[in-house]
Amino acid sequence: MSAVRLLVLGSILRRGTSHGYAVLSDITSWHADTWTNVKPGSIYHALDKLESEGMTSSVTSDVNVKPGPSRKEYTVTKKGEIEFMALLESALVSVDLQQFSAGIAFMNMLSRQQIEALLQKRRIALETSIQFLRGLPMEELPSDPSKNPELVGIWVSYVENEAATTERILANVQAGKYEFNSKMMEGER
Amino acid sequence: MSAVRLLVLGSILRRGTSHGYAVLSDITSWHADTWTNVKPGSIYHALDKLESEGMTSSVTSDVNVKPGPSRKEYTVTKKGEIEFMALLESALVSVDLQQFSAGIAFMNMLSRQQIEALLQKRRIALETSIQFLRGLPMEELPSDPSKNPELVGIWVSYVENEAATTERILANVQAGKYEFNSKMMEGER
DNA sequence: TAACAGCTATTCAAATTTGACTAGTGAGGA
């Protein structure tokens, strides 16, 4: 899965109630064409899917909306909120940059303690991955692509860089930067 | 598009002639579960698609193949070879890590001069991207996710790291490391 | 000998993503 569901739920949650086009505008304005690449179709599909799963509920509003055609207003249900939290937590430990970015975009919706724990977890996973990559066989004149030192090098350096990034964010969070959610939600001890 | 087409064509080209399962085994053995994540379904789909587009041609071999059920043997056509080269060149300038990795996996199928030109091009694209990212507005207490300094930081550091990686590979290639294709192919000056 | 595990080889339905297209409304100019 891509990060669409997380982004869509997050976008609606930030506004309390929202409609397709607003979600689309939010997301396309957030990404600097860099960290997400979601198209209208994916967003509207995700909206339908989320509604059919009971993650959101909607009303068709046709009265006194100012410009353009009528639209469907969505709200995130309790179930959807739980789903959002689960997606958010898994995004924040993901090695994938798009996932992780989307997680960071909504980091303020968790508590400082939760973020710290998740970032630690990501860092450890990345370090394990570095160990593994360093152990791979390589050949100067590779007999098959997997033994190409540059190929392995690309991934070692990516993962090392991610580990450093994670560490840096963690340090900032621990130093008391930014604001976080203080209200506790289900699934917490 | 993902890197499947490139990987499939590359795998067949390396063996001269090949069949679905061999392509699948190649690709899954190359990725260290890291730099590609292609499933059987995608590979067989790509094989069908490529054949229908005339990029490959196939024979059903049923005689004296040793184990298991019968299979379809594919060869890359001239047209497929041209497609492969185009995909390879575009992978090598891609900002996306999966694309770029797949390109590096087959770098020896281009000439040293071609690789050098493409890597330069990638580095320049990445540097332009860094300039852009550095110019983005940020807020310590972001009013919307796109202004989150950590989010922007993640991408700055990713792109900077990619620029450095590209530079490093370029330096090695220029220093005479590795072996490349000396035979010239169409579309070259 | 039959049954099962394990490798070879692939298929297929369902889910997701892409890319391109449709359509309503208001503002401003000719």
Add this chain to the structure above:
DNA sequence: TCCTCACTAGTCAAATTTGAATAGCTGTTA
């Protein structure tokens, strides 16, 4: 007035990707 442009809002078919299932052969074990 009427036309066109730009913005709002969304739909849809086609392509791709996923996840899980199917099916052929060979060797081993009970």
